[in-house]
Amino acid sequence: MPLDKPYLDVPGTTIFDAEQSRKGYALNQFCMSLMKAENRDRFKADERAYLDEWPMTEAQKEAVLARDLNRCIALGGNIYFLAKIGATDGRSFQQMAGSMTGMTEAEYRDMMVGGGRSVEGNRKVGEDGDAQAHRQPQGRQLPKEGA
Amino acid sequence: MARISASVYTSHVPAIGAAIDLGKTTEAYWQPLFKGYEFSKQWMLSHRPDVIFLVYNDHATAFSLDMIPTFAIGTAARYQPADEGWGPRPVPEVVGHPELASHIAQSVIQDDFDLTIVNKMDVDHGLTVPLNLLCGSPQAWPCPVIPFAVNVVQYPVPSGRRCFNLGQAIRKAVESYDEPLNVQIWGTGGMSHQLQGPRAGLINKDWDNRFLDRLIADPAGLAALPHIDYVREAGSEGIELVMWLIARGAMADVAGGPKPTVAHRFYHVPASNTAVGHLILENPQ
Numbered sequence: 080m081p082l083d084k085p086y087l088d089v090p091g092t093t094i095f096d097a098e099q100s101r102k103g104y105a106l107n108q109f110c111m112s113l114m115k116a117e118n119r120d121r122f123k124a125d126e127r128a129y130l131d132e133w134p135m136t137e138a139q140k141e142a143v144l145a146r147d148l149n150r151c152i153a154l155g156g157n158i159y160f161l162a163k164i165g166a167t168d169g170r171s172f173q174q175m176a177g178s179m180t181g182m183t184e185a186e187y188r189d190m191m192v193g194g195g196r197s198v199e200g201n202r203k204v205g206e207d208g209d210a211q212a213h214r215q216p217q218g219r220q221l222p223k224e225g226a
Numbered sequence: 227m228a229r230i231s232a233s234v235y236t237s238h239v240p241a242i243g244a245a246i247d248l249g250k251t252t253e254a255y256w257q258p259l260f261k262g263y264e265f266s267k268q269w270m271l272s273h274r275p276d277v278i279f280l281v282y283n284d285h286a287t288a289f290s291l292d293m294i295p296t297f298a299i300g301t302a303a304r305y306q307p308a309d310e311g312w313g314p315r316p317v318p319e320v321v322g323h324p325e326l327a328s329h330i331a332q333s334v335i336q337d338d339f340d341l342t343i344v345n346k347m348d349v350d351h352g353l354t355v356p357l358n359l360l361c362g363s364p365q366a367w368p369c370p371v372i373p374f375a376v377n378v379v380q381y382p383v384p385s386g387r388r389c390f391n392l393g394q395a396i397r398k399a400v401e402s403y404d405e406p407l408n409v410q411i412w413g414t415g416g417m418s419h420q421l422q423g424p425r426a427g428l429i430n431k432d433w434d435n436r437f438l439d440r441l442i443a444d445p446a447g448l449a450a451l452p453h454i455d456y457v458r459e460a461g462s463e464g465i466e467l468v469m470w471l472i473a474r475g476a477m478a479d480v481a482g483g484p485k486p487t488v489a490h491r492f493y494h495v496p497a498s499n500t501a502v503g504h505l506i507l508e509n510p511q
Binding site for chain 2: 085086089090091092093094095096097100103104107108110111113114115116119148149152157158159160162163165166167171172173175176177179180181187190191192194195196197198201202203210212215216217
């Protein structure tokens with residue numbers, strides 16, 4: 080009998096469950112390694128070489144190099160682990176979270192100061208809220224190729 | 227005998243720690259938030275406990291994906307503030323209470339809650355930010371702290387019901403400890419927030435305030451809320467709120483005693499990506 084996963088229809092959201100965790104083990108453990116200053120230095124000196132020391136997939140390595148956090152999460156990353164990359168880059172949690180929405184940093188900050196993103200239309204896939212796939216990317220940025 | 231005198235609930239946003247560490251607490255952005263804790267700091271001075279039992283979650287700091295304990299109790303004598311990637315926070319080391327912690331572990335495990343016992347770990351912002359919010363920035367924290375880490379990183383996290391029942395077992399354990407200690411239990415994390423994906427930035431003030439109402443008046447009913455309601459309504463990281471039910475389950479009324487008194491209630495949006503909620507509930511003497 081399949082496991083009950085009632086969270087799969089929440090738009091713009093990936094729940095870090097056992098399946099995601101299994102996919103992302105090496106990616107997340109690479110992130111953990113960045114909690115040591117010497118590893119941060121080695122990573123910054125040659126990102127590709129440092130990533131090649133880890134049994135990650137090529138897609139995971141490319142997502143890290145591109146700092147594409149949505150892609151990292153799709154490939155098994157978890158935000159609390161990925162935050163170590165942000166810390167290495169000197170970025171705050173707000174900058175990291177905002178980068179996944181397509182909004183500019185200022186747009187995202189203004190949304191938060193204005194009370195945050197509304198849950199209306201964003202509870203289930205198929206509604207019309209701003210986090211739904213058909214309204215991505217958000218903000219005024221030009222759509223990225225292939226996004 | 228030891229007793230639980232009060233429970234404290236608060237969010238533990240890392241940016242709050244950064245604001246404290248960088249001296250930004252009087253800036254326009256942060257001032258309303260810290261104002262909401264002024265009462266609490268005074269209250270802590272007049273209601274200083276002997277021990278704080280602090281329920282929080284580790285954010286991929288002490289626990290990587292190598293080991294993911296659902297419930298972990300710290301029985302060490304001391305804990306150092308962790309380097310979470312930005313360098314360790316400049317806050318005092320956390321002094322533990324190994325005797326009471328071991329006593330609680332033994333009692334709670336015998337009550338069928340399979341705790342992981344931790345004798346060595348660093349503590350992250352999940353634990354130190356609540357201490358700052360309630361105690362300010364002293365040279366040393368005012369009392370020993372028992373860290374109690376709950377997995378809310380990898381799904382499934384423990385259910386609200388499980389957390390609420392665990393709180394009851396913790397109360398029983400504390401009350402069977404011979405020394406007459408005044409113990410506070412703190413539940414931290416939340417409120418609504420989502421840190422990932424195109425839905426990042428979600429805040430649900432109505433839901434959060436209903437959660438606070440029910441935590442005060444109908445905790446058993448609130449404990450029945452399924453995970454999916456937290457995720458859908460309060461964001462993927464809003465699930466941290468199950469930890470508040472551990473603290474609430476340890477209050478006297480749940481075991482047939484008198485209702486708690488609401489000493490303080492505060493709610494503010496935003497702190498970085500997050501809605502901040504805060505409650506102090508006192509057990510009548």
